[in-house]
Amino acid sequence: MTGSGQKAPSGWRIAVLGGGAWGTALALAMLRADHFVRLYARDPETVAAIDRGENPRYLPGIALQAGIVATSDIEAALDGADCVLAVAPAQSLRAMLTTAKGAMPNGVPLVLCAKGIERDTGALLSAIVDEILPENPVAALSGPSFATDVARGLPTAVVVAARNEGLAADLAARFSAQNLRCYSSDDLIGVEIGGALKNVFAIAAGAVTGAGLGASAQAAMVTRGFVELRRIGAAFGARPETLMGLSGLGDLLLTCSSAQSRNFAYGLALGQGKPLAGLRLAEGVPTAAIAARIATERKIDAPIITAVAAILDGTITIRQAVSALMTRPLKTESDV
Numbered sequence: 063m064t065g066s067g068q069k070a071p072s073g074w075r076i077a078v079l080g081g082g083a084w085g086t087a088l089a090l091a092m093l094r095a096d097h098f099v100r101l102y103a104r105d106p107e108t109v110a111a112i113d114r115g116e117n118p119r120y121l122p123g124i125a126l127q128a129g130i131v132a133t134s135d136i137e138a139a140l141d142g143a144d145c146v147l148a149v150a151p152a153q154s155l156r157a158m159l160t161t162a163k164g165a166m167p168n169g170v171p172l173v174l175c176a177k178g179i180e181r182d183t184g185a186l187l188s189a190i191v192d193e194i195l196p197e198n199p200v201a202a203l204s205g206p207s208f209a210t211d212v213a214r215g216l217p218t219a220v221v222v223a224a225r226n227e228g229l230a231a232d233l234a235a236r237f238s239a240q241n242l243r244c245y246s247s248d249d250l251i252g253v254e255i256g257g258a259l260k261n262v263f264a265i266a267a268g269a270v271t272g273a274g275l276g277a278s279a280q281a282a283m284v285t286r287g288f289v290e291l292r293r294i295g296a297a298f299g300a301r302p303e304t305l306m307g308l309s310g311l312g313d314l315l316l317t318c319s320s321a322q323s324r325n326f327a328y329g330l331a332l333g334q335g336k337p338l339a340g341l342r343l344a345e346g347v348p349t350a351a352i353a354a355r356i357a358t359e360r361k362i363d364a365p366i367i368t369a370v371a372a373i374l375d376g377t378i379t380i381r382q383a384v385s386a387l388m389t390r391p392l393k394t395e396s397d398v
C-alpha cells in the first residue's frame with residue numbers, strides 16, 4: 063500500500079534467489095502482492111517440487127499456490143528482473159551473489175532477506191552487496207516472520223530498509239499485501255543488526271529453557287541480551303529506535319519464545335544435551351562467534367553473546383556460563 067492507502071503498482075518481475083523455507087514463503091508473498099515471481103533454487107529437486115506445488119524439504123505440509131516459476135538457472139531467474147530478493151543463508155550470500163554477478167540487471171534493488179553477519183570477515187550483508195554488486199542499491203527485509211506463517215498467509219509485519227528513504231518506502235509499498243504489512247526505514251544498518259543478533263539470543267533462550275533454568279532467567283536473559291544488541295548496534299551506527307522496532311525487539315520477542323524458531327530449537331537441544339547434528343539452519347551459530355569477536359575487538363561489553371559463543375565452541379558449559387554471568391560485578395541497570 064502507498065502512504066495514501068492506494069495499492070502500489072503491481073506487476074514487477076521479482077527474482078527470488080534461494081529455494082529454502084524463507085525464499086519459498088517470500089515468493090508466495092510476492093505473488094499475493096500481484097508480482098510475477100521467478101525463484102532460483104540451485105537444487106533441481108527443489109525446482110521440480112515447486113513445480114508440483116510443494117517444497118517438502120523446507121516447507122513440509124504447505125501447498126504452494128500456482129504461479130511461481132522455479133528454475134535452477136540463475137541467469138533465467140534474473141533476466142529482466144525489476145527487483146531481486148537474496149534469500150540464501152548469511153554465510154552463503156557471498157557465494158550466491160558471486161554466481162549471480164554476471165547476470166544481475168544493472169541498477170535494480172537487491173533486497174537482503176537473510177539474518178546474519180559474515181563469520182569470516184565480520185561484514186554486514188549490505189557490505190557484501192556493496193562489494194560484489196556496487197551498481198545495485200541494497201535494501202533489507204527483516205522482522206518477526208516465520209516462513210510457515212508467511213507462506214500460510216497469516217498476518218505478519220516486517221520492515222524494509224534502504225539507505226534511501228524513497229527506495230525503502232517504494233519497496234515496502236510494492237511488497238505489502240493483505241496480510242503482509244511492510245513498514246519502511248532508512249536505517250539499513252539498524253535493521254540488519256537487529257535481525258542478525260536476535261538469532262544469538264534465540265539460541266540462548268532455547269538453552270535456558272532446555273537446561274530448565276526457569277522463566278525468570280529467560281526474561282532476564284532476553285532483557286539483558288537486548289542491552290547487548292543495542293550496544294553493538296550503537297557501535298555500528300544503528301538508531302536505538304530501529305532496534306526497538308520489528309527488527310530487534312519484535313524479532314527477539316518472536317524467536318526467544320517459540321520452539322518454532324530454528325535458533326531457539328537449536329538452543330533447546332543444546333540445553334537438553336541432545337544431539338545437534340541434523341538440526342535445521344541456525345544462523346545464530348556463526349553470528350555468535352563473529353559477534354563475540356566484534357565485541358572483544360571494539361571493547362563492547364557483551365557477556366551473553368560471549369557466553370553463547372563459548373558454549374557453542376565447547377569452551378564452557380551452560381552451567382559455567384550461568385555462574386559467570388550471575389557473579390559479574392553489580393552495576394546500575396541504566397548503564398547501557
Ligand SMILES: NC(=O)C1=CN([C@@H]2O[C@H](COP(=O)(O)OP(=O)(O)OC[C@H]3O[C@@H](n4cnc5c(N)ncnc54)[C@H](OP(=O)(O)O)[C@@H]3O)[C@@H](O)[C@H]2O)C=CC1
Pocket residue numbers: 079080081082083084085103104105108120149150151152154155157158175176177178207208209210343345
Ligand atoms: N525460515 C524463516 O522463517 C526465516 C528465515 N529468514 C532468514 O532467511 C535466510 C534463509 O533461511 P531459510 O530459507 O529459512 O533457510 P533454509 O535452510 O530453509 O534454506 C536455505 C536455502 O538456501 C539455499 N542455498 C544455500 N547456499 C546457497 C548458495 N550458495 N547458492 C544458492 N542457494 C543456496 C539452499 O539450497 P540447497 O537446498 O541446495 O542447499 C536452500 O534452498 C536465513 O538467513 C534466515 O535467517 C528470515 C526470516 C524468516
Ligand SMILES: O=C(CO)COP(=O)(O)O
Pocket residue numbers: 177205206207208209261264313316317322323324325326343344345
Ligand atoms: O527470523 C525468523 C523469524 O523472524 C526465523 O527464525 P529462525 O531462523 O530461528 O527459525
